[in-house]
Amino acid sequence: MKKYIIYIAILAAGLILGYVFFGKSAEENSNTKDVSDMSDSTNEQNQMWTCSMHPQIMQPEPGDCPICGMDLIPAETGADGLAMNEIKMTENAMALANIQTTIVGNVSGTDENTMQLSGKIMANEEANAVQASYFEGRIEKLNVNFTGEEVRKGQLLATIYAPTLVAAQQELLTAASMKESQPALYKAVRNKLKLWKLSESQINQIESSGKVREIFPIYATVSGTVSQKMAEEGDYVKQGQPIVKVSDLATVWAMFDAYERQISQLKEGQKINVTTNAYPNKEFEATVSFIDPVLNTKSRTVSVRATLNNKEDLLKPGMFVTAKVQMSKGNKMDSQITVPATAVMWTGERSLVYIKTNPNEPVFEMREVTLGTKNGDVYSITEGLKNGDEVVTNGTFTVDAAAQLQGKKSMMNTQGGKTMTGHEVHLGMENANGNSTTDHFQMTKRLEVSSKFKEQLNTVFENYVSVDKALVNDDAETAKKSANGLQKSIEKVDMKLLKDDAHKHWMTLEKELKASTSAIANTSDIKKQREHFIHLSAHLINAVKTFGINQKVYVDFCPMANNNLGAYWLSKDMDIRNPYFGSDMLNCGSVTDEIE
Structure with a gap:
């Protein structure tokens, strides 16, 4: 009995010690687990699910992709590190769309008393020279092979067969035999040949040899870069007709536009600092060489020209540049912001x-602004921008189209972050009230225009369809020809049929449509054509939704186009024929919208 009592006492002591040492720790672990479970539960509530093949799909719970049926995977929240109204583009996309930016205001984000001017590099016209033919004839040999070739003064440019010079040489030989008796005639014949730029040594050689030459050389009179070939081998040229244009790029011009309120801070001979995106860490010193005496009444600007030393050949004509101009002390200008x-x-x-x-x-951000007065093609901004903001001034609609494709806030999508669920993939999804909600782009409202304008826009759409079909058929040459037809139909649209806001909106869209169409028409590379077709489609969707045309059309979407960012296009029917992949993925995509 004593033995059992001892066993029971030992067991009780063990239980007490076990509680003391492990009971509290277990409770802490339990509490910690509860907190962890709450955290995991919160993460699960915030976790979104996407498809690896169709990243535009975003759903709050796991399941199957409504497009391809694959299992959804957890989406990385904020993987791009961008806000909802920010959009990031590739350098290649920016170059294709010719996106340009301008720093607005007088001070570029600093306290310096400076102002910014935007412009571009041009060849120095004062250093340009045209090499012409001094006599009539046929070009037998042209030693300039391509535009951009360097030539030196005195270099042989071309040789010409000149029948008129053959007759003149015969006159020289005849006059030379009578130079003792008729020196005036002999001298007149020699002077005639000199007018055709024959040198004394060449004339003496013809006279001493007694032989007539049929081929004559033309030499470069200046050194520089061939900027334009104006004739080819075999061409018959007249006296004085240009053969090549040569530009000396040792100095170049930077052409800027200055607003009225900036003119007082500029004067000829003034030193300015110029920068370019090609060499962001390098400044070039320039001198203001000319200020246009006439104001452009449409843009309310004057042209300002500065001359830059270009001995290192770093600055290329066509480059966009920015100039920083030091202003007079105490003369900091009115801080009103203006934009094109x-x-x-x-x-x-x-x-x-x-x-x-x-x-x-x-990286770009959409911002709402309040417009002030408009002078020509320039708006004053009363609210929304500040000094130093870098604003997109060319290709704005292209940036907005990219925002649409990435589900960001855009002109047509005021909320941003629009995602496609399984119901939204199909046309005509039902909303809570049972009404069909097919407006994927969420345009604010349609503008009222005449039926005649709609007919003209309908013709533009029909020509667009021809381009679309050519890309579907992988036919780059037909796409190129169809783009030419589309370009002509855009040019025939009569803007006089529009008034006020509709007129302004079409002017902006027309510029973007022409740029994209021209880019397709100027290349036979189908990959590049399809890249430009992305922008063309986005802008035409905007136009059709804004003004309407005389038929129902469908907005189609391919999630794998545009490097898996997705791209839209217009079609006449609901059958998917993908212009971005053609025969490789002919039926990839879905109808996302219909436009009545």
Whole structure:
């Protein structure tokens, strides 16, 4: 009995000690587990699910992709590190769309008393020279092979067969035999040959040899770069007809536009600092050499020209540059912000611009602004921008189209972050009230226009369909020809049929449509054609939704186009024929919208 009592006492002591040492720890672990479970539960509630093949699909719970049926995977929240109204583009996309930015205001984000001017590099016209033929004849040999070739003064440019010079040489030989008796005639014949740029030694050689030459050389009179070939081998040229144009790029011009309020801070001979995106860490010193005495009444600007030394051949004609101009002390100008009309997108209710938020990366943010007065093609901004903001001034609609494709806030999508669920993939999804909601782009409102304008826009659409079909058939040459037809139909659209807001909106869209169409028409590379077709389609969708045409059309979407960012296009029927992949993935995509 004693033995059992001892066993029971030992067991009780063990239980007490076990509770003391392990009971509290277990409770802590339990509490910790509860907190962890709560955290995991919160993460699960915030977790979104996407498809690896169709990243535009975003759903709050796991399941199957409504497009391809694959299992959804957890989406990385904020993987791009961008806000909902920010869009990041590739350098290649920016170059294709010719996206240009301008720093607005007088001070570029600093306290310096400076102002910014935007412009581009041009060849120095004062250093240009045209090499012409001094006599009539046929070009037997042209020693300039391509535009951009370097030539030196005295270099042989071409040889010409000149029948008129053959007769003149015969006269020289005849006059030379009579030079003792008729010296005046002999001298006149020699002077005639000198007018054709024959040298004394050449004339003496003809006279001493007694032989007539049929081929004559033309030498370069200046050194420089061939900027234009104006004749080819075998061409018959007249006396004085240009053969090549030569530009000396040792100095170049930078051409800027200055607003009225900036003119007082500029004067000829003034030193300015110029920078370019090609060499972001390098400044070039320039001298203001000319200020246009006449104001452009449409843009309310004057042209300002500065001359730059280009001995290192770093600056190329066509480059965009920015000039920093030091202003007089105590003369800091009015801080009113102005932007070109091309920078502003107007929806009927809102005015929007895109600004570059990171100077070192192509990241853009949509911003709503309040417009002030308009002078020509320039708006004053009363609210929404500040000094130093870098605003997109060319290609604004292209940036907005990229925002649409990435589900960001855009002109047509005021909320941003629009995702496609399984119901939305199909046309005519039902909303809570049972009504069909097919407006994927969420345009604010349609503008009223005449039926005649709609007919002209309908013709533009029909020509667009021809381009679309050529890309579907992988036929680059037909796409190129069809783009030429589309370009002509856009040019025939009569803007006089539009008034006020409709007129402004079409002017902006027309510029973008022409640029994209021209790019397709000027290349036979089908990959590049399809890249430009992305922008063309986005702008035409905008136009059709804004103005309407005389038929129902469908908006189609391919999630794998545009490097898996997705791209839209218009079609006449609901059958998917993908212009971005052609025969490789002919039926990839879905109808996302219909436009009545």
